[in-house]
Amino acid sequence: MHLDEQVALLMQGTEYGDETIKANMARELRARLEQAAAEGRALRVYCGYDPTSRDLHLGHTITMRKLRQFQDLGHEVTFLIGSYTALVGDPSDKNKARPILTPAQVADNAQSYSDQAFRILDPRRTKVRSNGEWLAELSLLDLIRLGQNFTIQQFLVRENFAKRLDAGEPIFLHETFYALMQGYDAVAMHTDVQVGGTDQLFHIIVAGRKLQEALGQKPLVGIITGILPGTDGLLRMSKSTGNVIPIDSTPADMYGKIMSLPDFAMVKYFELLSRYTPAQIAQIAAELDAGLRHPRDTKMELAREIVFIFYGQAAVADAEANFKRVFQRGDVPAEMPEIAFSGAPLLVDFLSEHGLAASKSEARRLITQSGVRLDSQAVTDVAFRLDTAQAVIQVGKRKFVRAKRA
Numbered sequence: 028m029h030l031d032e033q034v035a036l037l038m039q040g041t042e043y044g045d046e047t048i049k050a051n052m053a054r055e056l057r058a059r060l061e062q063a064a065a066e067g068r069a070l071r072v073y074c075g076y077d078p079t080s081r082d083l084h085l086g087h088t089i090t091m092r093k094l095r096q097f098q099d100l101g102h103e104v105t106f107l108i109g110s111y112t113a114l115v116g117d118p119s120d121k122n123k124a125r126p127i128l129t130p131a132q133v134a135d136n137a138q139s140y141s142d143q144a145f146r147i148l149d150p151r152r153t154k155v156r157s158n159g160e161w162l163a164e165l166s167l168l169d170l171i172r173l174g175q176n177f178t179i180q181q182f183l184v185r186e187n188f189a190k191r192l193d194a195g196e197p198i199f200l201h202e203t204f205y206a207l208m209q210g211y212d213a214v215a216m217h218t219d220v221q222v223g224g225t226d227q228l229f230h231i232i233v234a235g236r237k238l239q240e241a242l243g244q245k246p247l248v249g250i251i252t253g254i255l256p257g258t259d260g261l262l263r264m265s266k267s268t269g270n271v272i273p274i275d276s277t278p279a280d281m282y283g284k285i286m287s288l289p290d291f292a293m294v295k296y297f298e299l300l301s302r303y304t305p306a307q308i309a310q311i312a313a314e315l316d317a318g319l320r321h322p323r324d325t326k327m328e329l330a331r332e333i334v335f336i337f338y339g340q341a342a343v344a345d346a347e348a349n350f351k352r353v354f355q356r357g358d359v360p361a362e363m364p365e366i367a368f369s370g371a372p373l374l375v376d377f378l379s380e381h382g383l384a385a386s387k388s389e390a391r392r393l394i395t396q397s398g399v400r401l402d403s404q405a406v407t408d409v410a411f412r413l414d415t416a417q418a419v420i421q422v423g424k425r426k427f428v429r430a431k432r433a
Contacts, residue, residue: 028100033060035305036096040089040298042225042253048232056248059219063102070102074222075158075212076144077109078136083143084271085333086255086264089299091147093222093252098152105154105216106144108137111162112208143274146337161215162208173207176241177234182206185229210234214242222250255299258284260292269385278338282346283354283425285330290315290322293329301332353427359403359419360427367433371414374399374406377430383422398423 028036034057043049063070074090094104113133141155165173182188182203191198206229213221213235221231228251236246254263257270264271272284288296294315297308314320327347334343353360366381375390377383378399384390392398397405400421417431 030057030060030064032304033100037093037100037250039305039308040093040253041251043228043232043251044225052248052250056220056250059248063219070097070219071105071217072097072102072220072222073105073107073212073216073218075107075109075112075209076140077113078133078140079113081136081139082266083140083274084264084266085274085300086257086271088147088274089252089255090222090224091144092300093250094153095147095149097220097222098149102220103154104148104152105156106141106148107212107216108141108155108157109209109212110134110137110157110159112158112205112212146274156216158208158212158215162211165211170204170207173211173238176237177203177206179203181233206230206234207238210238213247214238214244217244218247220248220250222252224252225254227251253295253299256292256295258287260289274337278334278342278346279349279360280425281337282330282334282343282350285333286326286350286354287424288326288329290326293322293326296329296333300336301329302336303332354424359421363419363427363429365429365431367431368413369433371412374401374411374413374420375409377413377420378422381428383420383426383428393422 034053037056038049038053041049041052043052059070072094074094094106098104110130110133113136114130137157145153183192183198188198190196209227209230212218213231218235218239221235223231228249231247231249231251235249240246256262257264257268258272259268259270262268262270272281276284285296294308294312297303297311301308303311311320311325315322315325330350331343331347334346338346349360366377368377372380374394375387378390378393379385379387384393390399391409394406394409394411397407399406401418403419403421413430415430415432417429420428420430
């Protein structure tokens, strides 16, 4: 791949909030690539992941996809587990302090993170490290010296801290340590390139580069990836808003959720999640704008690509066949979860107890809005009881279960 094409690929889907910063990072990236090629070495690239949860969704994989691009170009990639930074909690993009996790919780979540990351990264070409290797060795004097490179004002002007200050919400002293710790990660690994989301802009562009320079290293290049919208196409993908596509979805569910995206979100998904090049994505966008591509067919192409990345080619055909059978023809899927029940429970209770609705009030709303079907017939009576030996229950467009009397 020509150098210009490499830079375009690696900068694809990046957002800095400032075009000057973006242009500077692209220029520095090009210079690093040229220098590495001349020296016959690979760039040292990393992204850190604080294992604060086990529930990962497609939004968490954007930086992993960027790391894979660097891998495919022959560079050295480190998947860094933030075993120590997770103990502090990243204050970025948070309206209040994160709860502090125990080492046991961090270790358990870290194993889940790395297992799921290797569905994108090549495990043979990935270094997995923990920042406890070097952060555990820092003394109080070391931390003081790192802190001398920053002012309190630099932290307080950050949007999330400023909002909390204005709202009278507490800002704890340990939260300011986070940027120092992440910045020191870059120093410890002599990093050439750090990848992170837009919520990591301060830690990467300010803290990481500043500490490297202060300690005699060349400042890293920050690759700041954009934020993936959820299935609504508007809000950031988040478990709290319910617009997520979990990594551990079934292939059929993942395919169906991609197909539920609004048309305007497709190009963003191609940019952030797919293996397509910038030229290919530009062509797709141009053809969509010119009416030369059907949005449905393009979305199916996107769904095939995403399912392939996580499950392989064999799963793609089955997921697409399931989608056509269930959603295009209105059939019942061949396979579905089976739930046993006893007596004649209220349908409202059944839906809420088995996770088919978030709550009883949500179950009532779904029923009154004809969002629940029993053997293909809409149920609109909230007093309806499940008084049958067996039935297929459909909730919304994608949830199907087979209810059987125990």
